[in-house]
Amino acid sequence: MAKKVPLQITLNGEERAEFVESGSTLLTALRDRFDDTSPKGGCNQGTCGACTVIIDGELRLACLTLAEMCDGASVQTTSGMAKGGVLHPLQRAFMEGFAAQCGFCTPGMIMAAKALLDRVPNPSRDEVIEALAGNICRCTGYEPIINAVLEAARANSHNAA
Amino acid sequence: MPLSLRSFGTVEEASAALKAPNARYLGGGTLVVRAANEGDLTFDTFVRATDARLRNIEITGSTVTLGASVTMAQIVKHPALAFLAPAARAVGGPAIRNMASVGGNLFAPAPYGDFAVALLALGARVDVGGKTVDIDRFLATRDESRDVVSAVHFELPKEGAFRFAKVSRVKPKGVAVLSIGALIEQDGAGAVKAARIALGCMADRPMRAKAAEKALIGSMLTEDGIAGAAATVGEGTEPITDPVASAWYRAEVLPVHLRRLLLK
Numbered sequence: 001m002a003k004k005v006p007l008q009i010t011l012n013g014e015e016r017a018e019f020v021e022s023g024s025t026l027l028t029a030l031r032d033r034f035d036d037t038s039p040k041g042g043c044n045q046g047t048c049g050a051c052t053v054i055i056d057g058e059l060r061l062a063c064l065t066l067a068e069m070c071d072g073a074s075v076q077t078t079s080g081m082a083k084g085g086v087l088h089p090l091q092r093a094f095m096e097g098f099a100a101q102c103g104f105c106t107p108g109m110i111m112a113a114k115a116l117l118d119r120v121p122n123p124s125r126d127e128v129i130e131a132l133a134g135n136i137c138r139c140t141g142y143e144p145i146i147n148a149v150l151e152a153a154r155a156n157s158h159n160a161a
Numbered sequence: 162m163p164l165s166l167r168s169f170g171t172v173e174e175a176s177a178a179l180k181a182p183n184a185r186y187l188g189g190g191t192l193v194v195r196a197a198n199e200g201d202l203t204f205d206t207f208v209r210a211t212d213a214r215l216r217n218i219e220i221t222g223s224t225v226t227l228g229a230s231v232t233m234a235q236i237v238k239h240p241a242l243a244f245l246a247p248a249a250r251a252v253g254g255p256a257i258r259n260m261a262s263v264g265g266n267l268f269a270p271a272p273y274g275d276f277a278v279a280l281l282a283l284g285a286r287v288d289v290g291g292k293t294v295d296i297d298r299f300l301a302t303r304d305e306s307r308d309v310v311s312a313v314h315f316e317l318p319k320e321g322a323f324r325f326a327k328v329s330r331v332k333p334k335g336v337a338v339l340s341i342g343a344l345i346e347q348d349g350a351g352a353v354k355a356a357r358i359a360l361g362c363m364a365d366r367p368m369r370a371k372a373a374e375k376a377l378i379g380s381m382l383t384e385d386g387i388a389g390a391a392a393t394v395g396e397g398t399e400p401i402t403d404p405v406a407s408a409w410y411r412a413e414v415l416p417v418h419l420r421r422l423l424l425k
């Protein structure tokens with residue numbers, strides 16, 4: 001049996017604590033211990049981006065991050081984005097722009113896009129492409145996703161104005 | 162198999178723990194956690210050092226020191242390291258660059274190790290096991306190393322003296338067909354005084370193109386001047402074959418990309 005270690009994180013703004021297996025990944029911890037299944041396990045190799053989360057403001061792959069390294073960290077996932085039943089502009093733009101088909105890549109795409117918009121509120125198309133370069137989508141052909149991110153940026157700047 | 166993580170405050174303690182045959186150092190984890198996920202049974206203990214200095218970028222005079230845990234993203238963002246940003250940006254996508262460390266890149270097998278190619282061209286020195294060794298020597302002996310790398314050092318190159326190219330088929334992020342780093346010193350007239358050329362994917366780890374370096378000495382960076390370097394750049398190479406390209410293909414395109422880099 002693997003040793004259990006305590007893990008305390010702020011998950012989408014909420015203080016949470018669980019015991020996790022030493023040496024297990026954050027992806028396993030989030031899905032199996034914290035009941036947040038928004039990050040997906042696509043490859044467990046770092047190649048697909050479906051497990052992408054934001055840790056202390058930085059984009060990371062949960063499948064390659066050991067859970068216990070995150071003790072005390074703030075972790076953001078797509079399940080924390082809707083507030084009071086209202087979708088985040090990125091979620092709305094993905095929905096309205098048909099940027100999700102099977103939806104498996106969507107939580108990772110949204111995290112990668114959020115990390116970009118947090119830093120660059122009005123990105124160029126090339127900046128969006130660069131920001132999503134670590135995320136694979138087998139369904140959409142990427143165009144609707146890129147457009148949705150640009151649309152969410154536009155919606156954000158309207159709201160801000 | 163159960164895995165465990167052991168964290169130590171100092172590099173020395175982590176180095177001591179790394180002597181156990183079942184221990185592996187944990188940098189950013191992009192290769193080593195992946196190996197664990199894929200069922201690598203050669204280790205069951207991750208060892209890491211938490212010393213904050215490992216994450217420092219220091220520039221003293223003309224000497225740059227990168228702590229081993231410095232990430233590719235930190236390098237991309239550093240204003241004084243703009244010349245190195247193309248090599249750091251060549252590694253993976255945005256999330257990988259937030260995790261991938263300098264230390265880990267020094268151990269990455271081909272087709273990875275793009276940043277190590279740049280460090281080899283720069284003639285970096287590596288702090289490992291309390292000693293400082295040339296990167297050439299470090300790369301040659303890294304398989305036997307059971308010590309923690311704590312930092313790398315190199316001199317800031319003169320404006321325009323450092324060149325880097327990574328060739329991949331998928332843009333903006335893709336595994337390397339090959340990568341090339343070059344540090345070229347020219348005299349007032351433009352003739353090459355000294356050259357270090359490093360290649361990625363041309364062996365199982367980054368290597369120097371010593372024949373091409375020699376062929377460049379005294380030459381101008383013109384189509385004629387670099388012909389000798391392009392003709393000899395493949396000497397001693399044993400390119401890898403992987404799903405991205407065959408050894409044959411890599412060998413064929415190497416002189417083309419060297420020529421483009423040198424004429425840039």
Ligand SMILES: Cc1cc2nc3c(=O)[nH]c(=O)nc-3n(C[C@H](O)[C@H](O)[C@H](O)COP(=O)(O)OP(=O)(O)OC[C@H]3O[C@@H](n4cnc5c(N)ncnc54)[C@H](O)[C@@H]3O)c2cc1C
Binds near residue numbers: 266
């Ligand atoms: C999807 C994906 C894409 C990638 N793309 C690229 C790419 O384009 N270019 C590229 O070069 N690489 C790429 N890589 C490989 C890898 O991310 C990088 O090489 C990275 O720099 C490795 O660093 P790390 O800190 O994650 O290493 P780790 O996985 O932590 O370690 C790698 C190896 O080095 C050893 N090690 C690490 N740090 C030290 C230290 N300080 N002292 C002693 N030993 C140490 C570890 O024990 C292990 O054996 C990619 C990886 C993935 C998963």
Ligand code: FES
Binds near residue numbers: 040045050051063064
């Ligand atoms: S599951 Fe983490 S990148 Fe694919």
Ligand code: FES
Binds near residue numbers: 101105136137138140
């Ligand atoms: S919508 Fe199916 S993988 Fe992207």
